[in-house]
Structures are given as C-alpha cells and as structure tokens.
Amino acid sequence: MLKNITKFLGGSNEGVIKDLYKDVDQINDLEPEFERMSDEELKGQRDAFRARLKAGEELDDLLPEAFAAVREASKRTLGMRHFDVQMVGGMVLHEGKIAEMRTGEGKTLVATLPTFLNCLTGEGVHLVTVNDYLARRDAQWMGEIYDFLGASVGILQHQSSYMYDSTVVEAGNGMEKLRRVERAEAYAADITYGTNNEFGFDYLRDNMVVEASQRVQQQRRAYAIVDEVDNILIDEARTPLIISGPAPQSPSEYQQYARLVPNLQDEEDYAIDEKHRTAALTNEGISKLERLLQIDNIYDPDNFEKVHYVENALKAHAIFLRDREYVVQNGEVVIVDEFTGRLMEGRRYSDGLHQAIEAKEGVQVQRESITYATITLQNYFRLYKKLAGMTGTASTEAEEFFKIYKLEVVEIPTNKPMVRDDQRDLIYKDQAAKYRAVVQEIKERHEKGQPVLVGTTDIDRSEMLSAMLRKEGVPHEVLNAKQHEREATIIAQAGRPGAVTVATNMAGRGTDIILGGNPATLELTREEWQAD
Known part of the structure; x- marks a missing residue:
C-alpha cells in the first residue's frame, strides 16, 4: 500500500497535474465568454447548470463552465482572479482528494470552485474549519461570490447560527452580512460553514431527538471539504465528541x-x-x-x-x-x-x-455527567459520501490518509517559485538559554522594523515570554485564549512594520497575516472604538 502511495505522490503526481491542466486550458478558453456576460446573465448560470444536471449531465461535464463562472464572479465581487494552479487545486478537491498547497497559495479561494460546483446537486456542501472565527470569516469573505451566483450560505457558530445576507449591516463585532437563523435553516443552505465539532455535535444531538422532523441535519452528508485536514482528520481523529447530562449529585x-x-x-x-x-x-x-x-x-x-x-x-x-x-x-x-x-x-x-x-x-x-452519545471525528467524517481536504502539510501523513479514509494526496504546484528562507533548527542547552536567545532575536528584528510572529505551545509560555519582552522594553501583543475577543484586531496589526505578536496556536491555522497590516480590519476596529 505504501508503495502505491509513494508512487502516487512521486512519479505520478506530475502526471496527475499535467492531465488536470487540460481542463484548465478549457476553463481559460471560456474566460472571454464569461467576461462578456452581464451580471444578470452570469447570475443565471446556476439555474442553467441545475437544469442540465436534471437533464442527465454529470458534474464533471459542468466543471469547466462552473469553474469559469466562479472565477468571473470572484473578479467582479472581490477583485480576485483564480490562478491556474488554484483551478488545479479545485479539481483535486472535486475528485475527493487532498490538495496539499503551500502557505499563502489561497486555499480559501480555491475551495469556492468545487463548493459551487457540488452545491448544484441540491444536497448541500459542508466547509469544515478548525475554529468559529475562520468559519465566520471565510463565509463572510467568500459569501460574496456565492451570493452573486445565487447560492445560499449558512454559518454554524457555537450556540448560534446564521445565513449570509448582503442586506444586513451590523455595526461592529465582525457580524456584518450575517442574519441569525435557526440551526436547521443554516444546514438547509446550499453551502454550510462550521467547525468539525459543531458538525459532529449536531449529528449526535440529531440521534437523540424523538421525531425525525426535529433533526437539524435533514440533508444527507453528501460532500465535505475539510480545511487543515491533517489537524482534523489525523491529529484529532480519535478525539471523542461526547454529549452528556448531569448525574443526580456531585459528591463532596x-x-x-x-x-x-x-x-x-x-x-x-x-x-x-x-x-x-x-x-x-x-x-x-x-x-x-x-x-x-x-x-x-x-x-x-x-x-x-x-x-x-x-x-x-x-x-x-x-x-x-x-x-x-x-x-x-x-x-x-x-x-x-x-x-x-x-x-x-x-x-x-x-x-x-x-x-x-x-x-x-x-x-x-x-454535578458529574452521564454520557448520552459519543462519536470520534474519524467515524463522523467517514459518513460523508465524498470527502476532500486542504492543508499545507499532508504528504507526511499520506499513508494514514489513504489507510483510514481512502484519501489520496496531490501536491499542488505554487503559483510563483518559493522564496521563503527556511532556516535550520537551533538546539539550546536548556529552556532558559533558548528563551534568552528568542528574546534577543525578537529585539533585533523589531529594531530593524520587521514584523515578528512568535509561536508558543500554551498560555503559560506566551505570558512568560511576554514578561521577558516587557522587561527588555519591546512593545508587543499577546494572542491566546484569554484575549480571543481581540483576535481580529491583533491579527490585523501583526503584519505592520516592527509589530511583535506572541501567540499560541490560535494563530497557527488558517490565519491570514498581511504584511503591512490589514487596512480594512484596522479601519473597522477604529470605527468600533469611536462608536464606543
């Protein structure tokens, strides 16, 4: 089996990419035609695609035109054009495989391609993220594309759920264009964003209801795209989701x-x-x-x-x-x-x-609890008819993905040559020496005006490092579970010249830190501050 996977990742990976580029050429040939369409004509493509599906065509038949429609909608709404390699990534996801894409290659935008194509079946598509913040951010961001094309978007949050609605203007709190709805309505949308835990716990709760009509996941699990797939399907695979209730009493x-x-x-x-x-x-x-x-x-x-x-x-x-x-x-x-x-x-x-x-x-x-229902993430995601994933690090777990989920890994080429300088690891005699060196490195980079992101494993270490930086007079921000309400503001500033951000793994997955800072988020934060 490992031999087959190695063969797939090695010798045949280039062959797979080469074959997919034939479809990319076809999509590019369609671009002028879609550019000439009026907004109304482009918006009408969804209904036309669905009519063709009902007439007997397959999703694969619609892929070139559907991808071309998404690319054009993205250009008109977000001013972002999918690169050819992103088209390849979208095809890999549509085929029910894992697209390994380097950091910064635009996985969020890539997912819009297979998501729109597969939502045409009417069975629903689930976009799975690692936290509520990313689920909400991605839905609000990419929701403009889906909304333009007439596809509805639901968002699951812990203890709440929403629909993307461009007419809703909420002041502050990052809830723009979100209309609060019942859980079942968010699931009934063409596309639903949420975390692995929210999807899993809703499944458990659905299995505890008395009447089938009380279930929120009325649609069957047809297709899911899992972001940071190695984290969710490998690292957390055996983590049990447990629904429990209180026992009669809690002993003293x-x-x-x-x-x-x-x-x-x-x-x-x-x-x-x-x-x-x-x-x-x-x-x-x-x-x-x-x-x-x-x-x-x-x-x-x-x-x-x-x-x-x-x-x-x-x-x-x-x-x-x-x-x-x-x-x-x-x-x-x-x-x-x-x-x-x-x-x-x-x-x-x-x-x-x-x-x-x-x-x-x-x-x-x-009071103590009694377990009523439980399932592991591994077993939950096996319930999907088609499963795909995205990450920057999947090839090292290729054997596990294939063995457990029958998922193949395809390495997607970068749009431009990689220029990142990956330096060698440094080993120190003890923790104290390591942290002294880290602080000195941060101080030197800060004085040069370089933005610095420092990753720590837990809250305690982030606060310890923060104390050391304060002692050295280095201004900085701390991002951990205690400051999660300020996450958007801290992330927006993390790329500014000379900024120093000490973070736990909150900022390690799917977080977009823009060099120079994020003007849009900073402006929104300024408006919220003035409103307060």
Whole structure:
C-alpha cells in the first residue's frame, strides 16, 4: 500500500497535474465568454447548470463552465482572479482528494470552485474549519461570490447560527452580512460553514431527538471539504465528541481528595506518563494514601469509589495545569483546545475529571455527567459520501490518509517559485538559554522594523515570554485564549512594520497575516472604538 502511495505522490503526481491542466486550458478558453456576460446573465448560470444536471449531465461535464463562472464572479465581487494552479487545486478537491498547497497559495479561494460546483446537486456542501472565527470569516469573505451566483450560505457558530445576507449591516463585532437563523435553516443552505465539532455535535444531538422532523441535519452528508485536514482528520481523529447530562449529585469527596493529593510527592509517591497523560501511584504513594485515609487497602472492592476520586485528583494536580489545559474565568473552569488554543465554552472533561479540577481550583464543583452519545471525528467524517481536504502539510501523513479514509494526496504546484528562507533548527542547552536567545532575536528584528510572529505551545509560555519582552522594553501583543475577543484586531496589526505578536496556536491555522497590516480590519476596529 505504501508503495502505491509513494508512487502516487512521486512519479505520478506530475502526471496527475499535467492531465488536470487540460481542463484548465478549457476553463481559460471560456474566460472571454464569461467576461462578456452581464451580471444578470452570469447570475443565471446556476439555474442553467441545475437544469442540465436534471437533464442527465454529470458534474464533471459542468466543471469547466462552473469553474469559469466562479472565477468571473470572484473578479467582479472581490477583485480576485483564480490562478491556474488554484483551478488545479479545485479539481483535486472535486475528485475527493487532498490538495496539499503551500502557505499563502489561497486555499480559501480555491475551495469556492468545487463548493459551487457540488452545491448544484441540491444536497448541500459542508466547509469544515478548525475554529468559529475562520468559519465566520471565510463565509463572510467568500459569501460574496456565492451570493452573486445565487447560492445560499449558512454559518454554524457555537450556540448560534446564521445565513449570509448582503442586506444586513451590523455595526461592529465582525457580524456584518450575517442574519441569525435557526440551526436547521443554516444546514438547509446550499453551502454550510462550521467547525468539525459543531458538525459532529449536531449529528449526535440529531440521534437523540424523538421525531425525525426535529433533526437539524435533514440533508444527507453528501460532500465535505475539510480545511487543515491533517489537524482534523489525523491529529484529532480519535478525539471523542461526547454529549452528556448531569448525574443526580456531585459528591463532596472531590474537595476532600483535592486537599489530600498535594501531600504526595512527585516521583516518590507517583509517576507521570506525559505521553499517555496518566499518573500512577507508587508503592510508597499507596502506603502514604492509605495512612491519610486511615484504611488498610485502597484497592479493596469496598473502596473502588475512592480509587476513582484519587485517580482524578492526581491527574488534576499533576497533569492538567491552569493556563495550559484550561483557564479559570468567572468562577468556572474552561477547557483550552490543545489543537487550536481556543476556549471551549460549555465543554467539560468526562468521568469526574472536570469536577476534580474544579475542586483543585476552589470553584464550585458542578454535578458529574452521564454520557448520552459519543462519536470520534474519524467515524463522523467517514459518513460523508465524498470527502476532500486542504492543508499545507499532508504528504507526511499520506499513508494514514489513504489507510483510514481512502484519501489520496496531490501536491499542488505554487503559483510563483518559493522564496521563503527556511532556516535550520537551533538546539539550546536548556529552556532558559533558548528563551534568552528568542528574546534577543525578537529585539533585533523589531529594531530593524520587521514584523515578528512568535509561536508558543500554551498560555503559560506566551505570558512568560511576554514578561521577558516587557522587561527588555519591546512593545508587543499577546494572542491566546484569554484575549480571543481581540483576535481580529491583533491579527490585523501583526503584519505592520516592527509589530511583535506572541501567540499560541490560535494563530497557527488558517490565519491570514498581511504584511503591512490589514487596512480594512484596522479601519473597522477604529470605527468600533469611536462608536464606543
């Protein structure tokens, strides 16, 4: 199997691209014809395409003209023309494959091509992003193209949903051209943007309803394009989505064990497995715990509940750290998504772990939960009739994509030769030396007027680095889950000369940082500030 994948990625990749360029030539030949169309004629193409589908033609037959229509609509609405390599990327996505495209090659614009083509079937297309911000941004941005062509766009957000509506003018808050609707209406749109979690949780909730009419996902899962596909389908593949409800009560034992566990010493009384995120008592730890609890054998069947509390309290104490795995806001423990760096409002750890963390932090311990429904992202995305993905890094996971999802990876050429200078990794003796070098490098770049983006793995490290930069007198912005409300403003300024931005992985996926800054977002932010 690996041999076949290697062959596909290696020798035959150029052949695949070469074959697709034949269709690109056909699309380019159609460009003058579509340029001559009036707006009304171009807008009428959607109905004409659907009529041809009903008459027996296939999507592949419509591809050249549909892609040409999207390109022309993009030119008229956004002033952006799809490059030939972007057309190739669109064809790869339409074929149900993964398009590996380098950073800055315009994956968001590429997705409009197969999205419009496939929405002509009336079965709906799902655009899957890694966070709510990108789902909303991409829908508002690309929505102009779809709206021009007569395709409806729905947007899923955590605890809310919207339709793209060009007549809606909302002042500030990044909600321009969005009309709030019921969840089912957003799903009934030709195109629906949302995160993997929103699609997955809605599927679970639909399987818990009494009447079929109560389901929000009325359409079958026909076609999905997954942005940052390696992150969602590989990194998070086995992450379970869980819907749970409160148990009758939350025992007071959580506070008791939260006070007891800090008496145990790392390595002496318990051992931590960082890879599997587990903590196990040593023989010394078991003996000490039994003395503290005044029992003879903690593993006696009569004490099985005590083991449950001990294990959770130990994990909460030694493995799950504040400002890394979670933050405490307004008296509540809020999980930080390890892959996106964003707050997961309303989500809770299962099996008593969340209660153990609440007890550790001294906030109100909520009731325990009972699992009602669960599914992994891997199993959810297998439900789609056709699945495609985009990312800048897929070839290293090509074997896994093919083995798990039967997805092939095609490397898309860059529009222009790559000029980015990828420098070698530097290894330091210890963390302190590394961070001193990082701060010095940032300071030198800042003094030259270069914008600098610094990536950190968690909130704690971002704040530590921020403190070091303040000490050196380097002005900067911090972007982590605690500042997520200011994300658009911080990102808009991150490319300005001399700007320094310290970020967690919030800014690591799908974030468009424009050199020189983003004038549109900065102007919008200025207007919001004046309005306040």
